[in-house]
């Protein structure tokens with residue numbers, strides 16, 4: 001490797017730059033999230049990226065891959081054991097308790113959009129810094145809330161142009177799950193020799209995860225394994241049945257998948273993941289996932305408080321939108337483009353641009369360009385309706401040229417009347433467009 005190349009600082013492995021072209025997708029997604037949050041009554045929350053490591057150990061679980069293998073943890077200058085958040089739910093519950101949100105009308109409905117960090121093996125759709133958006137409803141036990149959160153995750157991705165499917169399961173409450181784990185352990189004990197190395201390690205500490213191992217042999221074993229739904233308490237069964245009835249009511253495309261156990265320890269009862277149906281390689285990378293976490297608030301020192309929520313990986317959604325060729329509008333258009341020729345005209349134009357912008361006009365420019373041809377081309381690209389052209393002659397006469405970009409017709413107008421003249425033309429333009437639409 002050449003010395004020059006060696007000295008070049010590169011992107012850190014597993015990280016990703018989100019360049020302007022891709023931002024077009026991100027903007028659509030952000031708008032959609034805001035729109036859903038408004039309609040369903042969720043309020044935005046932002047928590048810090050850094051938290052005490054113990055927060056994640058106590059919630060996500062010490063034996064999960066996320067905490068035991070993938071956390072970016074460090075000791076701060078002050079000696080605190082800190083971690084970059086691998087997910088956002090634990091922080092939100094911490095914040096809910098710390099800010100006394102249990103005294104607000106329940107459920108408290110919060111949403112977030114932000115980066116998460118997992119030292120995972122990078123590959124397509126898997127990064128070490130990735131963004132999630134998520135919705136959490138804390139303080140309500142009713143199965144209709146589970147169904148509504150599933151509905152938000154489903155309709156939001158569907159309205160982004162994706163062909164998706166929800167896979168749903170119930171992982172039960174602690175008691176029924178412990179019963180189930182005993183049965184599951186017995187089943188796998190008899191077949192331990194067929195399990196992969198990772199599953200052999202997980203066998204004691206995280207038996208449920210054996211069900212969602214991607215290894216072919218383990219999957220085959222999982223197909224015949226006992227299922228959690230057969231071990232649910234009466235109340236747990238009723239809750240799950242109600243969730244499914246609401247989903248039927250909403251015409252949500254879902255399947256029951258007894259292997260959905262989720263990779264984080266805090267789940268109870270309803271659990272779901274959302275998959276893209278169009279995956280060409282047959283690998284169904286989850287776009288999002290969520291579930292109930294009725295014991296989490298209490299486990300962090302709050303009073304018993306049921307809760308449910310989900311998160312979606314934004315990079316994966318963008319990838320799928322690109323694959324599905326979801327149309328995005330290229331670049332931002334403008335009403336008025338300000339073009340100039342000559343030193344004096346340039347000075348007057350930067351002032352004019354600021355004045356028009358401050359007066360609420362949608363304006364654009366490319367002041368560093370000196371030739372008119374370049375500037376008119378740029379005005380065309382920005383789909384400007386009118387271009388204002390100022391040269392030496394216009395400076396001397398105190399006038400300006402208005403060029404209609406569609407017809408190419410140019411008119412000289414008094415510089416002092418410029419705002420009125422633009423407004424008149426834009427109003428006419430709008431009226432013409434409305435007539436055409438009728």
Ligand code: HAM
Nearest residue numbers: 087089125126127130286287288289290309310311313
């Ligand atoms: P999760 O299933 O760990 O759940 O992550 C949710 C989504 O984040 C995944 O389905 C995936 O799209 C995305 N994701 C996860 N890891 C990566 C990665 N390395 N690169 C790119 N995308 C990734 C949670 O995080 C829970 N907090 C969800 C939740 C909210 N449960 C209840 N409330």
